[in-house]
Amino acid sequence: MTTTKNIAVLYGGTSAEREVSLNSGKAIANGLVQSGYHVELIDTKSVPLSVLADKNIDCVFIALHGRGGEDGCLQGALEYMGLNYTGSGVLGSALCMDKVRTKQVLLAQGLPTAPFKVIQQAQFDMADCEAVLAELGGVAMVKPAKEGSSIGMAKVTNAKALENALVEAFGFDDRVLVEAWIHGPEYTVSILGDTPLPAIHMETPREFYDYEAKYQSNSTLYHCPSGLPEQDEQALQILAKQAFDAVDAQGWGRVDVMRNEQGDWQVLEVNTVPGMTETSLVPKAAQAAGIGFSELVSRIAESAGLNK
Structure with a gap:
């Protein structure tokens, strides 16, 4: 070229x-x-x-x-x-960076996502941790509202652990998402233009797919093809594109999804500027679709300006 x-x-x-x-x-x-x-x-x-x-x-x-x-x-x-x-424009970028707003939009659009509570640092009494955890089923994931790469996240199973996790998360954001724990496998679907790419199934021996599992561990496994039956793969791709469109994401990105014990998909979040080393998830999905790394970044570059 x-x-x-x-x-x-x-x-x-x-x-x-x-x-x-x-x-x-x-x-x-x-x-x-x-x-x-x-x-x-x-x-x-x-x-x-x-x-x-x-x-x-x-x-x-x-x-x-x-x-x-x-x-x-x-x-x-x-x-x-x-x-x-x-990539995405002003609105889509702002929405997707905010995990709370993303989930509120997903709910408004009737898309599946796990139950959650929003905790404001200035308004929350740590004495309420036990009640919050009970409302979410006894196990939860704590996430700063506006961080990525699993930074500041923690799994909690008791009130004291939730209190400690909130203190940690408040170091990154004064608003924190506490989400009901999803028991099941995690997948991600990359979007290129208007096309969902093959899904990737991530497996880690760690408690969840955290920063170390993403960037430092040699034990994380990435399955692409995902191993899903064709009908399930298609349903996942359709859901990912619906979530991508719901939050006004454009151009390219990645939608993270889990499947609960009932077999239902649960959208976690939409990433508008996901990692892009040659071993990152979007390039892995593109490779499975026959798109090499140079072609991938070229296609993203050529789409610049379509977000206005």
């Missing part, structure tokens, strides 16, 4: 997911160079966004995970500057 397009890959940043973003940005840049693009890597931690105004940039490839890159702030700034960018 020969092209004269100039692409700025924004990566790094200052969020809790900085290290993951550094790896994603480098991999994306390498893939774009292999496809013939002119690429400039820009670490937004040390380089102000204003430098883009002085560059001949055709589009911006967003490889920033978490706050400041995935939450709509950057997308709004780029739109103000008149620059095309990859």
